[in-house]
Amino acid sequence: MLFLFRSLRVSIPLSKISQFPKPKLHKYTTMAPLPPDTRPIIISGPSGVGKGTLYKLLLDRHPSVFCTSISHTTRDPRPGETRDVDYYYTTMEQFEKMIGEEGFVEHAKFGGNRYGTSRKMIEDVRGRGKVVVLDIEMEVGLFFCFTVIWEGIKGADLRAIVWEGGALRLSVGDGVKQIHNSPISARYIFIAPPSMTILEQRLRGRGTEKEDSIQKRLQQAKNELEYSKTEGVHDIIIVNDDLKKAYKEMEEFIFAAKKD
Numbered sequence: 001m002l003f004l005f006r007s008l009r010v011s012i013p014l015s016k017i018s019q020f021p022k023p024k025l026h027k028y029t030t031m032a033p034l035p036p037d038t039r040p041i042i043i044s045g046p047s048g049v050g051k052g053t054l055y056k057l058l059l060d061r062h063p064s065v066f067c068t069s070i071s072h073t074t075r076d077p078r079p080g081e082t083r084d085v086d087y088y089y090t091t092m093e094q095f096e097k098m099i100g101e102e103g104f105v106e107h108a109k110f111g112g113n114r115y116g117t118s119r120k121m122i123e124d125v126r127g128r129g130k131v132v133v134l135d136i137e138m139e140v141g142l143f144f145c146f147t148v149i150w151e152g153i154k155g156a157d158l159r160a161i162v163w164e165g166g167a168l169r170l171s172v173g174d175g176v177k178q179i180h181n182s183p184i185s186a187r188y189i190f191i192a193p194p195s196m197t198i199l200e201q202r203l204r205g206r207g208t209e210k211e212d213s214i215q216k217r218l219q220q221a222k223n224e225l226e227y228s229k230t231e232g233v234h235d236i237i238i239v240n241d242d243l244k245k246a247y248k249e250m251e252e253f254i255f256a257a258k259k260d
C-alpha cells in the first residue's frame with residue numbers, strides 16, 4: 001500500500017494550531033522585544049517529540065515577535081482552509097518557475113503536488129519586523145524517496161538504503177539540510193526526546209497514528225537522532241523532558257545575545 005505523507009512540515013495550518021490546549025506556562029501574553037538575532041528559527045526533531053507544542057507556546061507567548069511560515073502548494077484548498085493563511089496556492093507551472101528561480105529554501109513533492117517554503121515569504125516576514133519560525137518534520141517513505149531520486153531535489157542527502165517489509169525505503173536528508181544549502185541564514189533548534197521509550201509513549205498518547213505509522217516514525221526518529229549528532233547542523237539540542245524546562249531553554253536560546 002502506498003503511504004503518503006508530507007516529508008517536510010514547515011508550517012502548522014491554523015486549523016491545527018487551534019486544536020492545542022491553551023498554554024499554561026504563562027498567565028499573560030507579553031510584548032517582548034525582538035531577539036537580538038532576528039534570523040529565521042528552524043525547529044526540527046522526530047515526530048511526536050513535542051515540536052508543535054513548543055512552537056505553539058512560542059507563538060502564543062510572543063505574538064508580536066514571531067510569525068508562522070506559510071508554505072506554497074500546488075494542491076487545491078481543502079474545506080476550511082483559507083487562501084494566504086493556511087497556504088499560498090499556486091499552479092504547478094508557477095511553482096516550477098519559482099524552483100527555477102531558486103525561489104524556495106526547501107521544497108518537496110507528494111501525491112503529485114508540490115509544497116515549499118519560499119525565500120520571499122521569509123524575507124517579507126523579516127521586512128515586517130517579525131521573526132519567522134519554521135517547524136520542520138523529517139519523515140521518510142516510498143513516495144518521497146522516489147521523488148527525490150527522480151527529481152534530484154537539491155540538497156537531498158541519501159544516507160541509507162534499507163529493504164524493509166518488501167518496500168525500498170531511503171533515509172533522506174531533511175528540510176534542515178535543504179535550508180542549510182539555501183542562501184537563507186537561520187538558527188537551528190533540534191528537539192530530542194528523553195528516550196525512545198518516552199517518544200513512543202508520546203506518539204501513542206497523542207492518539208493520531210496507526211500502528212504502522214508509529215513504527216515508521218520511530219524508525220525514522222532513530223535516523224534523525226543520528227543525523228542530529230552531525231557537527232554544525234544544529235545550534236542547540238534541547239531535550240524535551242519537562243515541557244516547562246524545555247520551553248524555557250528554547251526561549252532563552254532565542255532571546256540570547258547575538259554571537260559573532
Ligand SMILES: Nc1ncnc2c1ncn2[C@@H]1O[C@H](COP(=O)(O)OP(=O)(O)OP(=O)(O)O)[C@@H](O)[C@H]1O
Binds near residue numbers: 046050054137206243
Ligand atoms: N515535555 C512533554 N512531556 C509530556 N508530553 C509532551 C511533552 N511535550 C509534548 N508532549 C506531548 O507529546 C505529544 C506529541 O507532541 P507534538 O504533537 O507537539 O509533537 P511533534 O513533534 O510536533 O509531532 P509531529 O512532528 O508528528 O507533529 C503531544 O500529545 C504533546 O502534548
